Amino acid sequence: MQIAEKVTIASTFEEIRHHAELHWQQLWNSANPLVMVGTATCGRAAGALEVVQAIREEIEKHELVCPVIEVGCMGHCYAEPIVMISKPGHPPICYGRVNPVIAERLVKEFVLGDDPCLEFVLGALEENTLIPSFAEFPRAQYEKKIILKNCGQIDPTNIDHYIATGGYSALAKVLEMPPEEVIGEVKESGLRGRGGAGFLTGEKWKICRKALGRPKFVICNADEGDPGAFMDRVILESDPHSVIEGLIIAGYAVGARYGYIYCRAEKPLAAERAGIALHQAQKLNLLGRNILGSGFSFDIRLFRGAGAFVCGEETALIASLEGKPGIPYHRPPYPAIKGLKGKPTLVNNVKTLAYIRHIVKNGAKWFASIGTERSKGTAVFALAGKVVNTGLVEVPIGTSLRQVIFDVGSGIPKGKRFKAVQIGGPSGGCLPEFALDLPIDFDSLSDAGAMMGSGGMVVLDEDDCMVEMARYFLEFTQRESCGNCTFCRLGTKQMLEVLTDITKGRAKPEDIDTLQQLAQDIKTDSLCGLGRTAPNPVLTTLRYFKDEYEAHIKEKRCPALMCPDLTAYYIIPEKCERSCDACVGTCTVEAITSHPRKRYKIIDQEKCVKCGTCLNACPPEYHAVIKLSPPSEVPGKQ
Amino acid sequence: MTTVVVEKDTQVNQETKRILKRFARKRDNLIPILQEVQGRLGYLPREAMLEIANYLDVPEMDVYSVVTFYNQFRLNPPGRHSIRVCLGTACHMKGGYITLDAWKRRLGIGPGETTADREFDLDTVACVGCCTMAPVTVVDGKPEAKVEPTRVDGLLLSFGHESQKELKENHANS
Numbered sequence: 001m002q003i004a005e006k007v008t009i010a011s012t013f014e015e016i017r018h019h020a021e022l023h024w025q026q027l028w029n030s031a032n033p034l035v036m037v038g039t040a041t042c043g044r045a046a047g048a049l050e051v052v053q054a055i056r057e058e059i060e061k062h063e064l065v066c067p068v069i070e071v072g073c074m075g076h077c078y079a080e081p082i083v084m085i086s087k088p089g090h091p092p093i094c095y096g097r098v099n100p101v102i103a104e105r106l107v108k109e110f111v112l113g114d115d116p117c118l119e120f121v122l123g124a125l126e127e128n129t130l131i132p133s134f135a136e137f138p139r140a141q142y143e144k145k146i147i148l149k150n151c152g153q154i155d156p157t158n159i160d161h162y163i164a165t166g167g168y169s170a171l172a173k174v175l176e177m178p179p180e181e182v183i184g185e186v187k188e189s190g191l192r193g194r195g196g197a198g199f200l201t202g203e204k205w206k207i208c209r210k211a212l213g214r215p216k217f218v219i220c221n222a223d224e225g226d227p228g229a230f231m232d233r234v235i236l237e238s239d240p241h242s243v244i245e246g247l248i249i250a251g252y253a254v255g256a257r258y259g260y261i262y263c264r265a266e267k268p269l270a271a272e273r274a275g276i277a278l279h280q281a282q283k284l285n286l287l288g289r290n291i292l293g294s295g296f297s298f299d300i301r302l303f304r305g306a307g308a309f310v311c312g313e314e315t316a317l318i319a320s321l322e323g324k325p326g327i328p329y330h331r332p333p334y335p336a337i338k339g340l341k342g343k344p345t346l347v348n349n350v351k352t353l354a355y356i357r358h359i360v361k362n363g364a365k366w367f368a369s370i371g372t373e374r375s376k377g378t379a380v381f382a383l384a385g386k387v388v389n390t391g392l393v394e395v396p397i398g399t400s401l402r403q404v405i406f407d408v409g410s411g412i413p414k415g416k417r418f419k420a421v422q423i424g425g426p427s428g429g430c431l432p433e434f435a436l437d438l439p440i441d442f443d444s445l446s447d448a449g450a451m452m453g454s455g456g457m458v459v460l461d462e463d464d465c466m467v468e469m470a471r472y473f474l475e476f477t478q479r480e481s482c483g484n485c486t487f488c489r490l491g492t493k494q495m496l497e498v499l500t501d502i503t504k505g506r507a508k509p510e511d512i513d514t515l516q517q518l519a520q521d522i523k524t525d526s527l528c529g530l531g532r533t534a535p536n537p538v539l540t541t542l543r544y545f546k547d548e549y550e551a552h553i554k555e556k557r558c559p560a561l562m563c564p565d566l567t568a569y570y571i572i573p574e575k576c577e578r579s580c581d582a583c584v585g586t587c588t589v590e591a592i593t594s595h596p597r598k599r600y601k602i603i604d605q606e607k608c609v610k611c612g613t614c615l616n617a618c619p620p621e622y623h624a625v626i627k628l629s630p631p632s633e634v635p636g637k638q
Numbered sequence: 639m640t641t642v643v644v645e646k647d648t649q650v651n652q653e654t655k656r657i658l659k660r661f662a663r664k665r666d667n668l669i670p671i672l673q674e675v676q677g678r679l680g681y682l683p684r685e686a687m688l689e690i691a692n693y694l695d696v697p698e699m700d701v702y703s704v705v706t707f708y709n710q711f712r713l714n715p716p717g718r719h720s721i722r723v724c725l726g727t728a729c730h731m732k733g734g735y736i737t738l739d740a741w742k743r744r745l746g747i748g749p750g751e752t753t754a755d756r757e758f759d760l761d762t763v764a765c766v767g768c769c770t771m772a773p774v775t776v777v778d779g780k781p782e783a784k785v786e787p788t789r790v791d792g793l794l795l796s797f798g799h800e801s802q803k804e805l806k807e808n809h810a811n812s
Contacts, residue, residue: 045771045781077770228727230767265710266766268779306669306708309764323668324700325707384728384769391770422727458727458769472730476764482707588740588787609743611736611787 009292013172016284017163024164033066033087033111035059038080038152040073040237041269042230047099048081054100055083058107066111072238074152077391079122082152085110086125093131096122125153139389139408144370146378147354148394151238156273159280162241168286170357174249175294182253183209186356188364190376195221195312195349196427196453197529198375198442204346208254208336211344216256218346220247220353222263222270223317225309226425227476229456231380232350234392236263236270239354240277244300246353248287249360251298254346259300262317265307275302309426309480313528314339314347316482327482328528349454351380371397375441383409385458386416402436405459416461419560420544424453426473426480427533429540430466449540451533465562466545467552471499473537477530488531491522495538502549504565505556505630512549515542561627564610568631569603571614575624576600583614583625605634653678654689663694668704672711680716709764717752717759719797721745722776723785726765733786734773738762740787741775744794757797 027034035055039048052070059066074082079096085106086092093116095106102120109115116131124131134140154161162168174182187202208216220243224232236243247259261278263271278300281287289297308326310316316326318340339345355377359367371377375397381404384390388410395404401421405411412418420430423440429450431438438444445451460469478492495518501507519535526532542549551557558566571583571592578599584592591607592614594600601624603614618625628634657674661667668690675686682705691698705711723738742748745758752759768774771783777793785793 041766041781042768042770045768045774045783047783080770224767225764227725227730227765228769229765230769233767265708266763304670304673305710306673306704307710307764308708320669321666323665323704325704382769384772385731425727456727456769458731460731464731469731472727476725480764586788588791589743609739611740612733613787616786 007293009172009175009294012285012292013168016286017169020160020163023160027067027069028086031088033064033085035066035068035107035111036071036084036086037068038073038082038084039070040152040234041267042073042077042234043080043082044269046080050100051081051083051098051103054103055107058104059111062107062112064107064111069155070157071154072151072156073234073392075148075234075392075394076122076389078389082122084125087111090116091128091131091133092125094122094125094134095120139410142395142399142403142408143393144378144396145394146358147235147239147242147351148380148392150242151234151392154239156238156240157276159241159277159284162239166361167241167357168245170360171245171248171286172292174252174360175292175296179209179253179255182249182360185364186253186359189359189367190364190371191352191355191359191367192375192442193349194351194355194380194454196424196451198452201348201352204336204348205250205253207334208344208346211337213338213343215258216254216344216346217340218247218251218254218256218259218348219314219317219321219340220259220261220350221312221314221317221347222261222267222274222350223305223312224264224267224350224454225312225480226427226454226456228382228384228422228458229425229454230382230384231392231455233264233267233270234382235350235354235380236267236274240270240274241281242354242357243274243350244277244281244287246348246356247300248291248298249356250346250348250353252296254344256346257298259298260303260321260340261300262303262305262311262321264305271302271304278302308482309476310482310528310530313530316528317347318345325482327484328530330527351455372439372441374443379440379452379455381455381457383457383459385422386412386461386464387459388413397441398439400437400439401431404440404457405436409459412459412461416463418459419462419464420460420466420469422458422460422469422537423456424451424536425456426477427451427529427536428453428456429536430460430469430544431540432544449536449543451536463560463562465503465558465560466541466548467499467502467558468560468562470538470541471496471503474499474534477534481530481534485526485528485531487522487525488527488534491518492531492534494518495522495535499538502552503558503563505552505563507553509553511553512542512546556630558629561629563629566631567610567627567629568605568634569608569610569612569614570626570628570634571601571603571618572624572626573598573600575622577619577622577624580619580622582617582619586613586617588613605631650679650683650685651689654686658690658693665694665696668694668696668701669708672701672705676711681712681714714752715756717756719758719778720776721758721760722763722766723749723760724766724768724772724774724776724781725762726767726769726772726774728769728772729765729774732772736787737773737775737785737790740790744790 037052083095083098124133127133183205191201192198311320311326316328320326335345379397381393474496478496481488483489591604615625687701691701749762775785
């Protein structure tokens with residue numbers, strides 16, 4: 001008697017995996033070289049698409065056999081566009097700040113010839129004797145990549161790459177586990193929501209699983225709206241399947257039938273790549289009816305947001321999905337009990353979902369061993385502003401701000417002094433130097449007036465005005481307030497007016513009290529997180545940089561020389577190299593002229609728009625253009 | 639007065655109806671429909687909104703309130719080239735507001751406006767997430783890195799060349 005081989009979830013998946021692995025092996029173990037170019041949005045802004053084109057043309061010209069693959073972002077955004085070349089006999093090498101001309105050279109001299117062009121090298125992907133590898137970089141000892149591991153290493157539009165590097169194996173494992181066990185595992189890992197609030201993910205899943213009502217929904221919140229944050233964008237652009245896998249597992253665990261990915265309108269590439277990934281997962285039956293023969297059916301729909309910051313708040317997001325304006329409603333009941341269409345709805349952040357597959361695969365204990373007592377795992381930060389190594393950073397929770405900014409980020413460029421770090425976006429605050437040694441976790445920064453938030457980190461140096469920073473955020477929250485709560489709608493407007501007055505030198509000393517009063521009222525009388533946290537940037541700057549507020553109000557002076565109304569540009573006649581015309585040529589409004597006899601340059605203060613182009617144009621050896629505050633400091637007759 | 643507008647814009651109605659056919663008559667589809675229509679027409683004319691309200695059987699005011707709530711939707715026709723100045727935190731601190739000033743000065747319009755010749759429309763965007771490339775301006779959907787006032791002039795110059803090239807090609811063809 002012949003027994004037919006039993007088709008199980010594991011065997012079905014093994015077949016898919018085997019196929020993907022073959023494809024992957026062909027790519028890497030072939031005798032042909034392989035070129036990868038990072039074409040996430042940051043790479044594209046730096047000109048990555050032009051680099052791809054140049055490489056393709058050059059390869060064609062020399063009739064080489066060499067696949068060119070577009071990958072996501074490695075996190076080393078400061079060095080974009082990045083090209084990686086893997087050639088048999090050499091370690092895989094990364095090149096930074098590549099332009100089409102360098103790209104042509106790389107193809108000609110390395111792919112065709114055998115010179116690895118060491119002058120353009122950023123680092124190697126594997127340890128070797130010739131080129132320092134990324135793992136040997138000083139910053140590597142602080143980093144621990146879990147959810148960023150695949151970013152920039154695989155083609156996000158090719159599901160085989162993801163599966164070959166271990167993808168969807170967690171899903172195959174989960175489908176053979178009872179849902180309660182999955183929830184138990186997530187709960188035990190101590191994973192907390194990465195959207196900012198830090199609620200225990202496993203707990204949320206449990207509540208949603210127990211809630212009555214069908215069908216249930218799970219939503220991936222990819223409405224990353226914090227200005228200065230781009231973690232979710234990079235993950236969706238570079239490794240979309242990791243989020244989808246997490247979402248399917250979440251759906252299975254809570255017993256949902258439908259899922260949504262709510263992607264922000266301003267990040268079109270993330271939505272596009274998520275869409276492609278969904279389509280591919282469907283084709284392999286990792287999504288759709290009867291997934292891998294398990295009996296579990298689950299569909300995901302991609303929903304493009306229409307550009308409203310408040311939709312990052314879960315109840316506003318749900319209203320938006322229902323085709324309404326994104327206005328938050330009162331919680332409880334929480335969406336996990338009563339959400340989309342009145343049914344139990346689980347809303348998780350992109351990063352939270354990206355961790356799930358690693359927890360399932362490596363176990364809750366492994367995850368819980370990383371991080372601090374109350375905050376487990378790693379944290380992803382988007383490092384931007386006045387810092388040398390801008391980009392994405394993943395470190396164990398509990399790493400200090402100093403380590404992130406100075407050891408991983410290599411500190412402040414141009415020898416300037418660190419002033420503050422803005423963390424947590426419009427809901428967070430500006431922390432001064434003393435806070436640098438605080439370990440970053442969900443709870444530690446709240447005493448200092450800020451929060452870890454979703455991970456945006458903007459570093460500020462001595463040239464940044466803290467009052468202007470506060471005004472900027474208030475302008476943002478004022479514009480993005482949905483208008484539902486009076487204090488948020490009108491209070492932010494009032495605060496913005498006061499702050500604008502301060503930056504224009506029109507404020508009165510009592511205005512600081514007005515700001516503090518308004519801040520308290522808005523905090524206590526708003527419904528959602530937007531209003532409740534909107535005054536934070538003002539409160540923290542008032543707390544740590546009150547002297548700057550006072551200088552603006554009392555002396556009509558901007559100590560950081562940033563506020564346009566309180567500063568003026570001036571050319572020091574003694575320093576001006578009279579035969580040089582650099583500033584005259586670059587001035588965008590023709591406000592600079594030569595002195596008729598002595599030929600040093602003079603700025604017409606009436607015409608000057610304070611764009612700062614002349615200051616950048618003036619050769620550093622002369623350093624003749626300076627900023628003065630208040631503008632009355634400019635000598636009357638040059 | 640309305641009848642005149644409707645008569646003139648039947649093409650809008652036709653385009654809208656063609657798009658509506660692909661969607662179920664469900665309120666959930668309102669935002670995707672609006673996105674699709676705007677993608678096709680460049681903006682949301684009154685006729686299109688009326689058509690959508692009618693199709694979904696929702697009050698016209700509801701469609702209007704959704705359109706005006708979200709930043710993505712626009713009620714006036716765009717220019718041939720779209721200029722979106724990023725005002726995210728990093729861009730702002732690295733002089734995004736100066737870049738915006740430069741665009742305003744060169745184009746002679748403010749955010750949300752279109753030049754008289756319909757060549758350019760200018761707007762701001764909260765953050766495109768290219769913070770490491772600050773200050774960023776998104777020109778015709780492509781993010782451009784480190785756009786300072788001199789780069790504004792450079793980008794406009796390249797448009798000048800482009801339209802001149804097009805003119806020449808048109809001449810050659812005719």
